[in-house]
Amino acid sequence: MNAAGPGSPAGLREANRRRVLDAVLAAGEPTQAGIAAATGLAPATVSNIVRALVDIGSLTATTAVRGGRRVRAVRVVPPAGHVAGIDFGHRHVRVGLARAADTVPRARPDGSVGPLPPLLAERVADLPGGHGADDGLDTAAALLAETLAAADVRPSGLCGVGIGLPAPVDGRTGAVGEPGILPGWVGVDAAARATARLGVPVAVDNDALLGTLAEQAWGALRGVRDAVYLKLSDGVGAGLVLDGHPYRGRAGTAGEIGHVVVADDAGGPTGGPGGTVCRCGNRGCLETWASTATVVGLLEPLLGRPLAIAEVVSRARGGHAPSRRVLADTGGHVGRALGGLCTVLTPARVVVGGELAQAGELLIGPLQAALERWALPGAAEGVEVVAARLGARAHVLGAVALAGELVLATRG
Numbered sequence: 001m002n003a004a005g006p007g008s009p010a011g012l013r014e015a016n017r018r019r020v021l022d023a024v025l026a027a028g029e030p031t032q033a034g035i036a037a038a039t040g041l042a043p044a045t046v047s048n049i050v051r052a053l054v055d056i057g058s059l060t061a062t063t064a065v066r067g068g069r070r071v072r073a074v075r076v077v078p079p080a081g082h083v084a085g086i087d088f089g090h091r092h093v094r095v096g097l098a099r100a101a102d103t104v105p106r107a108r109p110d111g112s113v114g115p116l117p118p119l120l121a122e123r124v125a126d127l128p129g130g131h132g133a134d135d136g137l138d139t140a141a142a143l144l145a146e147t148l149a150a151a152d153v154r155p156s157g158l159c160g161v162g163i164g165l166p167a168p169v170d171g172r173t174g175a176v177g178e179p180g181i182l183p184g185w186v187g188v189d190a191a192a193r194a195t196a197r198l199g200v201p202v203a204v205d206n207d208a209l210l211g212t213l214a215e216q217a218w219g220a221l222r223g224v225r226d227a228v229y230l231k232l233s234d235g236v237g238a239g240l241v242l243d244g245h246p247y248r249g250r251a252g253t254a255g256e257i258g259h260v261v262v263a264d265d266a267g268g269p270t271g272g273p274g275g276t277v278c279r280c281g282n283r284g285c286l287e288t289w290a291s292t293a294t295v296v297g298l299l300e301p302l303l304g305r306p307l308a309i310a311e312v313v314s315r316a317r318g319g320h321a322p323s324r325r326v327l328a329d330t331g332g333h334v335g336r337a338l339g340g341l342c343t344v345l346t347p348a349r350v351v352v353g354g355e356l357a358q359a360g361e362l363l364i365g366p367l368q369a370a371l372e373r374w375a376l377p378g379a380a381e382g383v384e385v386v387a388a389r390l391g392a393r394a395h396v397l398g399a400v401a402l403a404g405e406l407v408l409a410t411r412g
């Protein structure tokens with residue numbers, strides 16, 4: 001998430017606003033005292049922030065009687081207008097448009113979750129691997145204009161955009177980090193650059209974290225307090241939920257499981273050759289063993305032509321032994337890396353998303369077996385591994401939800 005400087009008064013104010021909004025969204029219609037208890041903020045601070053958010057039209061505060069006492073109850077006002085989500089992959093970009101009011105997942109008074117926000121229009125385009133930030137944004141801007149036209153929404157009706165990037169995004173500076181993971185974007189203040197290019201407020205976050213937010217709001221992570229969302233695509237990443245909250249880590253870079261080293265020299269995790277040098281500069285990272293590029297790279301020489309993951313999965317389902325073997329090995333590599341993570345964090349559920357999730361049990365079965373093999377037995381027991389419910393749309397839906405939150409925090 002992009003923000004003003006962390007130590008600045010503006011940065012602190014923005015962070016506190018977000019905490020108050022999160023508490024209201026999570027509880028449905030809490031009292032101001034309830035918000036203070038949930039956020040740890042002083043009652044006077046909560047009162048000031050609620051007043052500011054009421055002034056900009058994001059919250060309403062009414063007097064209610066609870067337990068025989070008069071209290072101030074607060075709830076979110078669903079925003080007007082439209083928002084867009086932009087999901088950048090290493091080789092694709094997907095744009096979805098939604099009504100802003102449909103993107104507020106927890107705004108009901110009873111705290112229950114509404115239906116999946118319908119995407120009014122959606123467009124996908126290929127990008128060259130290693131694309132630069134400006135080229136990627138140009139393509140996204142063109143797709144965004146197409147979705148607005150297709151849904152008959154004027155550009156002035158667009159209130160905010162959320163962007164997911166397959167790279168660590170530093171929450172303190174908004175900069176895309178880690179040279180090598182998404183080289184064309186490194187060091188770019190992605191939110192500022194996109195805001196200038198698209199002409200609307202933009203928030204940016206890591207794509208696996210956005211998949212996590214979407215599965216929490218509308219999918220397989222609803223109500224799960226400790227969980228891991230895995231993104232298995234051309235890049236491999238994870239989003240963590242700890243004690244009910246998405247965990248971004250010190251600089252927004254937590255969850256980079258794709259760059260956990262599973263075998264660094266001779267002898268791969270299943271006895272293969274030594275680890276390949278990874279784009280991050282390490283050797284033998286999980287991503288070099290378990291990305292979509294690795295899966296098709298192992299099978300294309302057998303077939304003598306380019307392959308897509310959907311075809312690998314359909315061949316495996318039809319009994320094609322090499323395809324079954326490669327998907328099973330991929331699940332095994334992921335399960336091994338995940339075993340360590342489960343030993344440390346003891347999640348209740350692991351959700352498998354990204355392009356490789358379409359392999360279903362062909363990948364998830366071996367993944368679960370390896371997880372049980374490599375995790376501390378007590379930690380692996382009871383970890384439920386399931387496929388993501390939102391499929392290929394998880395990241396763009398998370399980006400749409402991020403845009404909805406941005407509009408709530410800043411409208412007026």
Ligand SMILES: [Zn+2]
Nearest residue numbers: 259278280285
């Ligand atoms: Zn790496």
